[in-house]
Amino acid sequence: MPDQSVQPAPDPYDALLLLSFGGPEGPDDVVPFLENVTRGRGIPRERLKEVGRHYFLFGGVSPINAQNRELLHALRKDFTEHGLDLPVYWGNRNWAPYLTDTLREMAADGHRRILVLATSAYASYSGCRQYRENLADALAVLEGEGLPLPRVDKLRHYFNHPGFVRPMVDTTLAALAELPEDRRAGAHLAFTTHSIPTAAADTSGPVEAHTEDGEGGAYVAQHLDVARLIADAVRAETGVERPWRLVYQSRSGAPHIPWLEPDICDHLEELHGQGAPAVVMVPIGFVSDHMEVKYDLDTEATAKAAELGLPVSRASTVGADPRFAACVRELVLERAATERFAEGRAAAAPERCALGALGPSHDVCPAGCCPARSPRPAAAGTD
Ligand SMILES: CC1=C(CCC(=O)O)c2cc3nc(cc4[nH]c(cc5[nH]c(cc1n2)c(C)c5CCC(=O)O)c(CCC(=O)O)c4C)C(CCC(=O)O)=C3C
Ligand SMILES: [Fe+2]
Incomplete structure (x- = not known):
């Protein structure tokens, strides 16, 4: 039997969602963006004025959206070159393209089993559970609109890949x-x-x-x-x-x-x-x-x-380095193979690559992982 883990089969997944923070794209965006980021989070007003000033020094433009567009391009290029047939979408927590709009588009395009890549490599409330809460919120909006709800899973933390x-x-x-x-x-x-x-x-x-x-x-x-x-x-x-x-x-x-x-x-x-x-x-x-x-x-x-x-x-961060795009492809194939194995459709669980002393991170956040100060619904995890 061929080794399923090396075949470019995303099955059971039908799309990948790049989920990020978002940032302003011009001076008029800065204040509404900061309002989105800090909604109900008790950031001191002085700090907000200070952070707004940082953005205005750069013409009101955060570099993050252009960088995510580059990453999107690198992922699509890598997937195409490796025969991985998996469309890639992009949505943000705090600025357009907003996660809810992207998820609605994905549902309308017929996607029912979605993998999520968050642009945060480590475990923390802000870098993990908060994104899972954002997914739950977006799914609730779709449900309210009577749309078919995709099932959403999140890729494991990749800090040590x-x-x-x-x-x-x-x-x-x-x-x-x-x-x-x-x-x-x-x-x-x-x-x-x-x-x-x-x-x-x-x-x-x-x-x-x-x-x-x-x-x-x-x-x-x-x-x-x-x-x-x-x-x-x-x-x-x-x-x-x-x-x-x-x-x-x-x-x-x-x-x-x-x-x-x-x-x-x-x-x-x-x-x-x-x-x-x-x-x-x-x-x-x-x-x-x-x-x-x-x-x-x-x-x-x-x-x-x-x-x-x-x-x-x-030193530069990884950005759209082709090795990072390849890492995402490997994680997608690994998770897909894990799901097929769990469904009894593969003979063995895939290799899970990781450097360092901690080993590969969990696929599904267990209950109590990175808790919020006040509990809220979160998707793609045990609680
Ligand atoms: C762990 C972590 C990451 C890394 C993981 C990840 O990437 O998710 C991250 C990324 C980012 N943080 C960003 C921007 C901001 N973060 C803020 C506030 C906060 N961040 C926090 C944590 C993190 N933040 C926390 C605990 C707060 C306090 C209140 C709250 O919990 O919200 C605020 C409010 C004002 C301020 O206090 O600075 C802003 C504007 C941008 C965009 C940059 C751009 O525009 O290019 C990015 C990528
Ligand atoms: Fe932050």
Whole structure:
């Protein structure tokens, strides 16, 4: 019997949905976009004005939509070249094309079994369950309109897939090469991700991964695994052992609520104080070079480093790297094969590829995974 896992068969799935954050595409979009993002989330007004200013510095245009269009193109190209017959759609949480409109279009096009790729590689409420809540909300709208409801599944977390990690090893090496030659050998690596409240970090991932006292649960453990993988690969490539640390960026929320620390800017200051000759910032927490990268790292943290006289460079995220598109194809085929196996239509479960110490993540979020502060319906998971 042929190995089903290597055949380009998406069966039982009939479409892939790229699900992302969305961003403004012009000055008039900025305020309505921020209203969408923060609806009922208690972000201080001062912070919103500040974030709006970041967008206006870039003409009111977030880079994220163009980057998702590129990823869409890369996915379609990869699928076509590999004989994978699976249409790819795109919908966002906070801006057009809105998820609800895309899902309605998918239902109208006759799709009944949809796989979802979220542009967030790690476990957290914001990066996982919130997208599942968005899916449940969109399905409820379709149901209210009397449309046939597709079944929706979400691809597993891909933070430790080689197609996500290896491109970042290359971009880290490229960022090292941008530093002045005499500073390169001693350069530190600062891996960055989005700060989240420590309470959200501690309850990230499945219940058995939850921690107490701000240790950070699955969210921090997964980022540390990726940081270590990249640091090890960079050492193997350059023959230089470099100090590295996982640090955070883009904090929001009220100051009295604890969020993951240290912030990248404080970290740069500390490294400078210790006499570090240079720093490479590696935004492992993000899938593309969107506003959190362009503003918080390339603008704010880079200005901080210049003020300190500390040379810095910044590694690119995976974006539309063909290896990432191939990773998505592999994950689609893997999940499809898993579903066929579960339905008794395949002789064996597929291989599940993962680097690092944590192993491949779950396919279906178990009950209690990345809980919301106030429970809401969520699709594509156990609860
Ligand atoms: C974990 C995480 C990711 C990574 C995973 C993922 O990608 O999902 C992420 C991505 C992003 N966050 C983004 C933008 C914003 N995030 C905000 C607010 C928040 N993010 C949070 C977490 C995350 N955020 C949290 C805990 C908040 C606080 C309140 C809340 O829970 O909502 C706010 C409100 C103002 C502010 O406080 O900054 C904005 C404008 C953009 C778009 C960038 C662009 O336009 O190019 C992207 C990709
Ligand atoms: Fe965010």
